[in-house]
Structure formats: C-alpha cells, structure tokens
Amino acid sequence: MNGPVVVGVDGSPSALEAVDAAAQEAQLRDAELRVVHAFLWPGLHAPPGSSPLGPPTGALYETVERIVVEALERARSRAAGLHVSHAVIAGEAVAALQAQSRTAQLIVVGHRGSGGFAELLLGSTAVQLSAHSDCPVMIARGRPAPTGPVLVAVDGSPQGQPAIAFAFLEAALRGTELVALHAWSTRSDHGEHALGRRVDMADPGGDVDHLRQQEERELTEALANHRKQHPGVTVRPRLVRGRTRPVLIDASADAQLMVVGARGHGGFAGLLLGSVSQATLHHAHCPVTVVRANP
Template structure:
C-alpha cells in the first residue's frame, strides 16, 4: 500500500489550511490522506462532569467529520482515512511518521499541534520524524517555484532530492540557495570575495548535477548570496510555493534534532516549509 500523507487537525483555521495543502499533495501523489486528531489522555475526561465529557467527545468527532467533508468536497476520488487516538501528540505523530510519506501540520492552532509549534511537541515532530514534515502557515500558489537550501550536508542532499521531486510533481522550477558569509562582511567587494563566490557556485553546481540529470525537465535557478542562510531563505520564501530545508546542516552539533536555520525558518518562512531528514 502506498504510504499516506498524514495531517494533524485540531479545528483551527490554520490546521484547516494544513488539511487543504495535505489533500492537494495526496491528490498529486495519488496516495491516501490520513487525518489525525489527537484526543486528551483518557484520564482527563474522567475528571469532567458526564455532560461535559459527551460535549467534548462530540466536538472532537466533529473536528474530524468536518475535515473529511472538506476533503471529500474538493477531492471526491481521494481515499481518506481518519483516527482519533489519545495520548501524547508528539508520540502519536512520530509513530504515524514511521508509515507516512509526509506529515503535515498547521503553524498554529487552538490547543493542539499548531499552538505548540515552537514548543516541545512540534519541535519533536519536526526534528525527529522519519518522514518529511511540512509546516503550513499560509498556502501560497502561482509562483511555480520550489526554494531549497543547500550546504553539501547529507540532510541538504535529502532536501535537494525532495525539492526536485516536488518540482517535477508540480511543474515548478527549483531555486537552489547556497548562502555563505564572507569572513569580513563589511569589506568592499574584492577579487578574493569574487573568487569565493565562484567557489561556492561551483560547489552548488556539483551538488545539483546528479539531480539535473535525474530530472531533465526541471528548470533550476542557482543563487549563492553572501548573507545569512536564514535571511536568504526567508526572503526567497516570499516568492515560493514551498521552502525545503534539511533538518540539520553542516554547522550543527552531532545528534542535534533540528538545526538553527530550520528552527528560525519555522517562524520566518512566508510559505509552507518542508523539513527533511535522510531516510535511514
């Protein structure tokens, strides 16, 4: 069976935007969509009055029913499954990621996934999921551009591969950004700086070469800006339908779950952000 696109919903507007993005992704990939709404641990219901317990259960079931109805109206032929597991949201989603093509979450929510975007739950999902994770704040379309950060690391190579796959799927171009910083950022442009820029461009071209061969129909734009990766990628995201980064780059400590660039872009990306880890 084809691995599903898994989306977490909590009834908030932004989780519904994640749902819309996930449903479109599942349709493009011809794979199932799996909708997950994590319930509070069972013991929390036990401390609530019986009437309020039923009200809470009805609300939770309504969140999923609404999500299914939205998807079925937009994509009537899409295979949709759902589940309402109880427990720790991060643990539930990480378990789902083991059998998912992609996990999709909203940037903010009412009290579930998105509201914890910069807290422990979402950071655990983004940093430790075995599948790609896409964080959706605003859905952007019409740019026909996938922006991807590159630095030569194993995580970056996985991000590049994912970006080319997305570009092929969507008929979009790839904008590959290899940002670097001159050791003397306030110095005037010199022959040495120009030589460094050419070296970085050559490195980027080498990283892209096998993917260009694998995806000959994908147009590629190369950029080697002399500035912070966070600034360069955040700026580029304003004109993209998807921003792709590796979960950790060359500058991270060994074993770091999520690198500083990816962490900052969770806040500053102006389009959906895909965080990629190499498959083991």
C-alpha cells in the same frame, strides 16, 4: 512513493489550512490522505472496555466528531475523488504523529493550533516532531505563490541531499521550476553562518572571487545527480552572498514551497534548534518542509 499523506488536525483555522495542503499533496502523489486527531484526557481515566471518547452523547465525543468531520469534508471538497481515511488517537499529539510517520510519506501540520497540536511550533514539540519523524514534515503557513517555484536550501553537505531529492520530486509533481539557493558569506559579512556550512573562516583579505567560484562549484555538484534523475525539471541555481535568515525569508515570498534539511553543517546543523530555523518557520511566506537525513 508508498504510504499515506498524514495531516494532524485540531479544529483550528491553521489545521484546516494544513488539510488543504495535505489534500493537494495526496492528490499529486495519488496517495491516501489520513486525517489524524489526537487528544489527552484531562487527568481522567476511562473505565476498562469503554470508548476513550466516552459515551456517544458526551461532550468530548461531540467535539472530536466535529473536528474530524469538518476536516474530512474540507479534504474531499479540495480534491475530488481523493481517498480519505481518519484516525482518532487517545494520546499526546506529537507521539501520535511520530507513530504515523513510520508508514507515511509526508506529515502535514499547521503553524498554529489549539488542543493537541497547539504547541507544535511554540516549544520543544516542534523540535521533537521534525527531529524524530520517519518522513518529511510540512508546516503549512504563509501565502504560497500558486505559480511560484519550489525553493530548496542547498548546503553542500551529504546530509542535505535528501532535502534536495524531495525538492526535485515536489517540483516535478507540481510542474514548476526549482530554485536551488545557496548562500555564502565571509568573516567580514558579520561572521554569518551560510546555508549549510560556515564560511566565515575565509580570510577577508583573500580572493573573494575565488571563494565565490568555489561556492558556485559546490552548488553545481550538489545538484548534479538530481538533475540526471529529473531531466524534466527546470532548475534555477541561485548563489547569494548574504545573511542566511533574510535570504531565506525573502526568497520564500515568491515560492509555493520551501524545502530545508533537518541537519547539515554550519547554518543548518541544528535546523530546528537555532535562531535561523526558528525565524524561518515563523516568518517564511510559504509552507516549509523539513527533510531529515537517514530518518
């Protein structure tokens, strides 16, 4: 694992929670933690050659300094000995984080904020960051269960494999078990999209037991190679018949981290574009990490 763990900060309580999560991740990975604050001038242009923050006694300078210093102190208090750096960027927040993601191994942001990161989960910027980041994106939210498992949504698609790999790594780093959840349904189950692929085309009059066995095999096959690479990780496969949204949200209540793929087929095909993904990001009981395939 190379590159820093990057956390976006804006002075909000949610951003400070993100700093906590990012500090933990950096410590687990023995990586640098980089605190990033991005800001936009309110329709003004700095004179050529001047600092984008204005004079050292200016209000903007003082505000940015306060935000960054608070985040740095928070990070160092959470992880002794952690190497912490920072960057202040004049520009749009998501663009700044996307640029940082080219060399980072993980981006961490809060679920709410103010200023540069205020819209991360409130509009198109959330889609942009998770869809275009070159590394996984963690949204710090909820109350993670300290001794709970890492929860990964398994969809059986090739595009979902990076998310599974990331989840195995997280479970190994955290020294906890991995719950691999695969939900499925039939046409009679409200035509619901299952985790990763649509199974509502199944004939409701057919052999449901046979379909369940097929889904179980798919779950087993999706985990096989990762089990070999991480023999020390205890894996608990969970095959759940039910609607995707409540299944994910309910399962997150006992987890310390949930991992999902950014693209798949069926329910996760447009993870950050549809109602299921939006509900997960807004209502999960623990942090959520989105992992893109082939970033």
